[in-house]
Amino acid sequence: MTALEGVKVICLGQFYFAPYCTMLMARLGAEVIKVEAPQGDPYRRLPTVDEDGYPIQFRFLNSGKRTIRLDLSNPAGQDVMRGLVRNADVLVQNLSPGAMDRFGLGYDELSAINPGLIMASGTGFGSFGPYAGESAMDLTIQARTAIMSTTGFEDGAPVRTGPSVVDFMAGTHILAGVLAALFQRTRTGRGQHVEVSLQDAILPSLTSNIAGLLSENTASHERTGNRHGGMSVAPYNSYPAADGWVTVLCPTDQHWRRLSELMGDPAAADPRFATMPGRCDHMDEVDAVVGRWTATRNKDELASTLKALKIPCAPVVTLPELLDDPHVRERGVLRTVTDEQGSFMTLGSPLFLSDSPMVEPARSGGLGEHTDEVLSEELGLSADDLAKLRGSGVI
Numbered sequence: 001m002t003a004l005e006g007v008k009v010i011c012l013g014q015f016y017f018a019p020y021c022t023m024l025m026a027r028l029g030a031e032v033i034k035v036e037a038p039q040g041d042p043y044r045r046l047p048t049v050d051e052d053g054y055p056i057q058f059r060f061l062n063s064g065k066r067t068i069r070l071d072l073s074n075p076a077g078q079d080v081m082r083g084l085v086r087n088a089d090v091l092v093q094n095l096s097p098g099a100m101d102r103f104g105l106g107y108d109e110l111s112a113i114n115p116g117l118i119m120a121s122g123t124g125f126g127s128f129g130p131y132a133g134e135s136a137m138d139l140t141i142q143a144r145t146a147i148m149s150t151t152g153f154e155d156g157a158p159v160r161t162g163p164s165v166v167d168f169m170a171g172t173h174i175l176a177g178v179l180a181a182l183f184q185r186t187r188t189g190r191g192q193h194v195e196v197s198l199q200d201a202i203l204p205s206l207t208s209n210i211a212g213l214l215s216e217n218t219a220s221h222e223r224t225g226n227r228h229g230g231m232s233v234a235p236y237n238s239y240p241a242a243d244g245w246v247t248v249l250c251p252t253d254q255h256w257r258r259l260s261e262l263m264g265d266p267a268a269a270d271p272r273f274a275t276m277p278g279r280c281d282h283m284d285e286v287d288a289v290v291g292r293w294t295a296t297r298n299k300d301e302l303a304s305t306l307k308a309l310k311i312p313c314a315p316v317v318t319l320p321e322l323l324d325d326p327h328v329r330e331r332g333v334l335r336t337v338t339d340e341q342g343s344f345m346t347l348g349s350p351l352f353l354s355d356s357p358m359v360e361p362a363r364s365g366g367l368g369e370h371t372d373e374v375l376s377e378e379l380g381l382s383a384d385d386l387a388k389l390r391g392s393g394v395i
Contacts, residue, residue, distance in 0.1 A: 002029025003356035009033070010084055011065065011092035012100075014041045016138070016164055017122045017198070019061035021091050021172035021178070027349035027358050032065040032121070033084065033374055037072070038393065040367040050344065054364075063337075063346040063361040069368030069374070069395055072103045077394045083379045085110050085117060090178055091254035094122035097133045107193040117191040118181040120174050126197035138166040141198040144223075150209045153225040170201035208232075227283065234279035235259075238316055239291045245316035248290060248306065252276075258309045263293040339363055371395050 004249075007030040011022035019034070019041075026032040034041075043058040050056055071077040082105070085091060087099055091110065093100060100106050100121070107119045119125075124136020128385040132325050142148045142160050152159035161213070177194035185191055212221065212230030221231050226247070228236040236249040250256040253275060260268035267289050272278045294302055299315035306313040317325065337360065346361050375381045375395070389395045 001356070002359055003353055004028040004030040007031070007089045008087060010035060010081075010088050010091040012091060012095060013122065013244075014094070015043065016061060016167035017171050017174070018092045018094040018120075021120070021122075021166055021175045022065065023061050023063075023347060024175050024349060024351060025090070025178070025363065026064040028351065028353075028356065029359050030090075033378075034062055034065040034067045035070050035072075035081070035084075036067060036367060038069060040069070044367060052342075054344070056345075059344060059364045060347045063364040064359065065364065066370035066374055067365040068371040070371075071394050072099075072105070073385055074392070074394050076389065076392060078103050078105060079377070080375065080389070080394065082110070084115055084374075086114050087378055088117060089118065089182070090116065090118045092120045092122070092178065097134055098125055111191060111193075116185060117189055118185065118194060119191070120178050120181075120194040120196070122170060122174050122196050122198070124198050126200060127195055131199075136198055138164045138198070141166045141202060145199050145202050146206060146209070146345075147202060149222050150206065150224070150229060152223045154221060154223045156223065158223070163213060165205070166198050166202045169205065170196055170198045173201040231283070232280060233276070234283045234286050235290050237287050237290070239287070239294040241294050241302055241315070242297055244299045244318075246294055246299045246302045246313060247316060248294070248302075248311065248313045250279075250311065256310050259290070259306075259311055262288065262305070262309060262311075265289055265293060290355055302380065335361065337361055337363070368395065 004025055007025070009022055009025050009030045009032045011018055011032055011034045013019055013022070014036075022030075022032045027072050041058060041062075043061070044055050046055050046057055050059075070080055072081060081103075090205070090311055107121075110119060111117055124141060125131035136144075139160055142151075143158075144164075146204070147166070148158035148160055151161055174194065174196040177196055181192050181194050192319055206229075208229035209222075209224075212232060215230070216233070222232055226238040228249075233249060233251055238245045238247045248259070250259055256273070256279065260273075270285075273286055303313050303315045322328060323334065332348040333350050334345065336343055336345050339362070341363065344363065346364075348361065349358050353360075372386050375386060381389075384393070
């Protein structure tokens with residue numbers, strides 16, 4: 001059986017945060033109903049579409065979910081949501097701060113309907129603190145939380161990370177909270193409210209940077225480029241190769257000795273480089289030595305040679321190279337699925353359980369595609385009931 005077989009989940013969220021959490025739950029076997037506002041998830045309207053005109057980001061995060069269209073600003077729509085909650089195990093939401101309370105759908109109201117409900121709320125800054133209630137996006141959290149000020153090069157402007165690390169780290173944190181609450185419910189029978197803020201979820205990733213700031217033994221640098229965030233490991237950088245770039249790091253003096261012998265450059269034998277503190281005091285010179293050696297070799301050759309000596313390294317791959325990577329294809333987290341309508345790429349799952357198979361993702365639905373099906377099954381609504389709700393614009 002799948003890990004979350006029989007668990008019913010409602011996703012009231014858009015963009016990446018709640019949809020990613022509930023996508024993982026769907027791959028673990030949960031039945032996920034995605035509730036969208038009448039205008040639909042904003043990611044349905046992005047210009048990044050496949051050859052069939054379908055929005056790729058929406059598909060990645062929502063394949064395998066049933067989709068319903070519901071106007072929560074309408075009291076009748078709020079009643080429909082209360083009916084869905086009555087039979088649900090989990091509700092994951094990242095609506096704007098205070099929206100659920102304004103709709104009369106806060107945790108206290110919903111837990112009175114279903115005491116076993118686990119409601120998970122994702123916000124920018126949480127429910128308390130000076131910034132509580134402020135809206136937030138991945139970019140603004142990166143700005144507010146020193147991610148941008150620690151990304152890029154010292155003489156350049158602050159830079160956001162390429163991937164949306166805040167949203168996805170927060171999505172995995174909220175999944176952890178939900179699974180913990182589900183486990184506790186098996187003992188107590190009671191649900192609870194799980195809260196994860198984008199800011200809180202990304203802060204632990206700054207551990208090395210904060211250590212560098214607090215340490216009395218290292219110079220403080222905010223933007224360290226491709227060097228170690230705490231400036232306390234050298235070499236630790238990306239270096240030019242004949243056909244691109246390669247990353248190399250030596251976390252111990254033993255790694256450096258092996259690299260020095262391999263490079264055969266007399267400059268690497270400089271006694272100032274013999275220890276980690278010495279190398280960190282002379283990073284520019286260490287990087288120059290390593291870069292001279294890497295520049296004359298191809299990145300895959302470098303990676304192969306260094307791996308044989310157990311020196312941490314990796315070629316810097318491009319996005320096209322990533323999509324063609326045999327390991328990525330075999331793992332299946334980026335997954336090409338074929339159905340009766342053709343083939344499409346979506347997300348599998350990075351979670352592998354030995355006794356719980358992953359649920360294969362199905363094509364994501366159109367806006368409101370499963371509304372009638374879900375409401376008739378979950379709430380027992382008749383065709384006339386559905387027609388009335390549709391006529392009033394609730395669904």
